Amino acid sequence: MSDEVAPLIVNKGELARMLRVSAPTIDTMISDGCPVAAGGSNGVPYEFDFYRVRTWREERDARRAEEEQTRQQRINAAQAEMFGGQQLAPQGIGDIRETLEAERLAIIVSKQKSELIARDDVRNDYAAMFGVVRQHVLGWATSLGRLAGLTPDQQKEADRLARSMLVAMHGQIKDPALRPPLTDDAL
Incomplete structure (x- = not known):
C-alpha cells in the first residue's frame, strides 16, 4: 500500500493515537518487528510510515489468526485421538458463550410469548x-x-x-x- 500512497510520517505518540493504542503497545509492536522509518536511538525520536505500519499490523494479525486456527485444529485432533474421535468441548469458550447466550435469548422470547407457562x-x-x-x-x-x-x-x-x-x-x-x-x- 505504501507504493501506491505517499508516506505519512508520524511520531510514536501520533501513531499510538491513530491506531488507538497506548505508547507501551507501540513499544511491543516495535519489538515484534513493526517497521520503523527512522530514529529510535540516542535521543532520536521514532518516525513511522503510517501506511507501512498499518499494512504490517494487518498482515501480523492475519498471521496470528491463522496460527491460532492451526493450533485449535491440532488441539481438536489430539482430543479426537485421545478420546476415540469425540471432542470434549466446542471450538472454544467463545462458542460456549454464544450457545448459552442464544439459549438465554430463546428462553426470554419464549417467556414473552407465554410459551413456557404451563x-x-x-x-x-x-x-x-x-x-x-x-x-x-x-x-x-x-x-x-x-x-x-x-x-x-x-x-x-x-x-x-x-x-x-x-x-x-x-x-x-x-x-x-x-x-x-x-x-x-x-x-
Whole structure:
C-alpha cells in the first residue's frame, strides 16, 4: 500500500493515537518487528510510515489468526485421538458463550410469548386472582350496605350488581379452559 500512497510520517505518540493504542503497545509492536522509518536511538525520536505500519499490523494479525486456527485444529485432533474421535468441548469458550447466550435469548422470547407457562399454572393463577377479586367485590356490597344504611332490598340490589360484575369479569378471560369454575356458591 505504501507504493501506491505517499508516506505519512508520524511520531510514536501520533501513531499510538491513530491506531488507538497506548505508547507501551507501540513499544511491543516495535519489538515484534513493526517497521520503523527512522530514529529510535540516542535521543532520536521514532518516525513511522503510517501506511507501512498499518499494512504490517494487518498482515501480523492475519498471521496470528491463522496460527491460532492451526493450533485449535491440532488441539481438536489430539482430543479426537485421545478420546476415540469425540471432542470434549466446542471450538472454544467463545462458542460456549454464544450457545448459552442464544439459549438465554430463546428462553426470554419464549417467556414473552407465554410459551413456557404451563396451562395449569395459568388456570391456577386466574383462579387465585379471581378468588381475591370476588372476595373484595362481595365485601364491598356488604360494607356499602352497612355504612350507607341500605334497606334489605337495596342491599340485595348492591349484592346482585356485585355478582353481575364478577360474572362479566369472568367472561373477559378469553380462553374458556382457563376460566375458574363459576358456581352459585362461588358467587
